[in-house]
Amino acid sequence: MKPTPQRTWQTAALVLVLTGVFLLALGGYLAPFLRTTLTPLVSVQQWLSSRYLAVVEFLTVPRDVASLRQRAAELEEQNAQLETQIIDLQSQLREADVLYALLDFARSRPENTYKAAAVIGRDPSPFLHYVIIDRGSDDGLRYGMPVVTAQGLVGRIAAVTSSASRVQLVTDPSSIVNVRLKTGQSEVQLEGSITGDLTLEMVPQDVTLTVGDLVLTSGIGGTYPADILVGQILSARKVLTDIFQTASVQSAVDFSNLQAVLVITNFRPVEITPLIPTAIP
Amino acid sequence: MIWANLLAIPVLIIITMLQISIVSRMPLLHGTADLLLLAILGWTLQKRVRSGWFWAATAGVLIGLSSAISPFVAIASYLLVAALVQFFKRQVWQAPLLVMLLLTLICTLLTQGITLATLVISGTPLPILDSLSLITLPSILLNMVLAVPIYIIMADMANWVFPEEIEG
Numbered sequence: 001m002k003p004t005p006q007r008t009w010q011t012a013a014l015v016l017v018l019t020g021v022f023l024l025a026l027g028g029y030l031a032p033f034l035r036t037t038l039t040p041l042v043s044v045q046q047w048l049s050s051r052y053l054a055v056v057e058f059l060t061v062p063r064d065v066a067s068l069r070q071r072a073a074e075l076e077e078q079n080a081q082l083e084t085q086i087i088d089l090q091s092q093l094r095e096a097d098v099l100y101a102l103l104d105f106a107r108s109r110p111e112n113t114y115k116a117a118a119v120i121g122r123d124p125s126p127f128l129h130y131v132i133i134d135r136g137s138d139d140g141l142r143y144g145m146p147v148v149t150a151q152g153l154v155g156r157i158a159a160v161t162s163s164a165s166r167v168q169l170v171t172d173p174s175s176i177v178n179v180r181l182k183t184g185q186s187e188v189q190l191e192g193s194i195t196g197d198l199t200l201e202m203v204p205q206d207v208t209l210t211v212g213d214l215v216l217t218s219g220i221g222g223t224y225p226a227d228i229l230v231g232q233i234l235s236a237r238k239v240l241t242d243i244f245q246t247a248s249v250q251s252a253v254d255f256s257n258l259q260a261v262l263v264i265t266n267f268r269p270v271e272i273t274p275l276i277p278t279a280i281p
Numbered sequence: 282m283i284w285a286n287l288l289a290i291p292v293l294i295i296i297t298m299l300q301i302s303i304v305s306r307m308p309l310l311h312g313t314a315d316l317l318l319l320a321i322l323g324w325t326l327q328k329r330v331r332s333g334w335f336w337a338a339t340a341g342v343l344i345g346l347s348s349a350i351s352p353f354v355a356i357a358s359y360l361l362v363a364a365l366v367q368f369f370k371r372q373v374w375q376a377p378l379l380v381m382l383l384l385t386l387i388c389t390l391l392t393q394g395i396t397l398a399t400l401v402i403s404g405t406p407l408p409i410l411d412s413l414s415l416i417t418l419p420s421i422l423l424n425m426v427l428a429v430p431i432y433i434i435m436a437d438m439a440n441w442v443f444p445e446e447i448e449g
Contacts, residue, residue: 123349124297125350126311127393128400159349191406
């Protein structure tokens with residue numbers, strides 16, 4: 001079908017009009033018209049866009065809160081786990097510090113052989129000062145072996161089972177340790193008490209007791225090896241009318257916080273009871 | 282009955298472990314609570330319980346094994362406690378919680394008195410007044426504080442072991 005001349009002229013006129021409008025727009029002559037026309041359109045577009053975003057936010061924000069809450073819960077759980085790990089590691093660090101100190105002590109006295117043990121309990125009776133350690137006869141521990149820490153003398157083994165032992169502390173009321181003062185050669189006795197205080201007994205009046213003097217085991221009696229630090233003199237009590245003077249001793253070991261100890265396994269206590277003379281009836 | 286006796290062994294072992302590892306490390310002055318004594322009191326005071334003697338003897342053996350105190354002294358102390366509880370059970374029918382508190386006071390004095398006497402006789406130098414003020418009185422206070430919760434635990438356990446029969 002051939003186009004009619006009238007239709008051809010219409011098309012040409014339309015093209016001419018559009019070209020003219022295009023050229024006018026390029027020349028900037030249509031700017032006021034466009035501004036007037038587009039401004040309300042842009043406003044409508046802005047309104048539509050803001051409403052759309054509001055609807056989207058309304059639909060998506062609750063989901064974000066839920067996911068954030070879940071994430072927060074996960075992080076809190078993770079935080080709790082990390083805090084537990086920190087506490088665990090701090091505990092291990094403290095334990096390692098104690099063990100390093102014990103190791104240093106053992107290295108400083110190579111003549112002795114040691115067995116490290118953890119303190120796992122205390123005597124249920126408040127009248128007695130004993131602790132229970134987690135090593136026994138299976139580990140080579142025997143009755144009477146001395147027990148020490150890096151700070152000084154703890155006590156001696158009073159009872160042994162295959163896997164645990166009971167240690168009588170030097171602070172026990174029935175404990176007596178033969179000691180000497182580092183500054184002199186006086187041999188005296190150190191006694192425990194129910195309060196855990198240590199007292200030097202049977203100190204001759206001519207011995208000068210000075211606050212701060214170190215108290216060491218003397219080795220007499222064969223119960224403990226010589227020269228283990230026990231503590232230092234805290235105060236002396238001298239009454240001229242008494243035969244002996246006494247002194248309070250500050251223990252070198254913190255017995256309230258005893259965690260790990262060393263048992264001297266190559267020391268065999270001497271049983272001197274048969275040598276003590278008894279009255280003949 | 283046999284179940285109640287068998288139950289004594291694991292329960293008292295657990296209580297002894299708690300006593301040695303925790304309670305003995307938490308002194309008030311120099312006194313500590315006696316969980317085993319409170320467990321015997323709490324258990325034996327229950328209405329349907331008749332195995333108090335076995336519990337007392339078991340507790341005595343466990344203390345004898347773990348403490349430096351003579352096992353005979355520990356067993357005798359706890360058996361005396363059980364006897365005292367039986368006596369009170371026959372005399373007092375009401376207000377078991379008050380009886381628990383009263384018995385806690387009396388039995389703490391009794392067991393600690395026996396221990397103290399034994400140690401003094403065996404030659405341990407223990408000043409009586411210091412022992413009373415620094416060990417016995419604080420121990421009584423701690424035992425009184427723990428008496429009620431332990432009584433409640435023992436009552437629950439007794440109800441579990443001896444369920445009350447419902448008459449139809």
